[in-house]
Amino acid sequence: MRYIELAFALGIMGTVASGAALGAECRLSAEQPQYNGAISGLGSWSNCATNAKVTVLLREDVRFWTDKTLVSKSRTGSSGSLSLLRACGNRFDPIKVYVEVRAGNKKVQSPRAILPCK
Numbered sequence: 410m411r412y413i414e415l416a417f418a419l420g421i422m423g424t425v426a427s428g429a430a431l432g433a434e435c436r437l438s439a440e441q442p443q444y445n446g447a448i449s450g451l452g453s454w455s456n457c458a459t460n461a462k463v464t465v466l467l468r469e470d471v472r473f474w475t476d477k478t479l480v481s482k483s484r485t486g487s488s489g490s491l492s493l494l495r496a497c498g499n500r501f502d503p504i505k506v507y508v509e510v511r512a513g514n515k516k517v518q519s520p521r522a523i524l525p526c527k
Contacts, residue, residue, distance in 0.1 A: 435461060439508040439519035442467065447497055448479070448526050450508035450519070453490035463512045465491040470505040470521055479506070497526035 435457035442450040452465030466481040480493045493508070504527050508519040 435512055435515060437463075437510040437512055437515055437517045439465075439510045439517050441519045442506045442508055442522045442524065444522075444524040444526055448495045448504075448506060448524055450493045450506075451490060452493075452508050452510035453488075454510065454512060455488040457487050457512060459487045460485060461487065461512050463489070463491075463510065465493060466509045466511070467493045467495055468507055468509055470507060495526075500527045501525045502527040 436455050438453050440451040440453075442448050448467065450465070450467045452463075454461070454463050457463070462483060462485050464481060464483045467479045469477040469479055471477055480495050482491045482493060484491055503523050503525060505521050505523050507521045510517050
């Protein structure tokens with residue numbers, strides 16, 4: 410019986426440790442992309458563990474298919490922000506894009522934006 414209790418206690422402690430590795434209240438935010446001659450996006454995070462690896466991505470929302478990553482950046486730290494910039498080609502076809510911020514197993518996405526930049 411003690412082995413079962415010990416295994417149960419270790420299982421709970423493992424869950425707590427993995428959740429604490431990211432930070433108890435790691436807050437992620439992603440701002441809607443903007444167009445100003447290029448596509449720009451901003452992702453930020455706060456109150457994360459000091460060694461939390463955060464990735465910010467600018468992605469194209471592809472209907473009925475896997476979304477395409479246009480630009481991505483990563484940084485390690487408890488808080489900060491990363492801005493992304495993607496130059497436009499010579500076509501001004503509409504493109505549906507969003508910013509995604511990932512840290513550990515958490516992920517947030519900004520609202521989609523349809524911008525004149527392909």
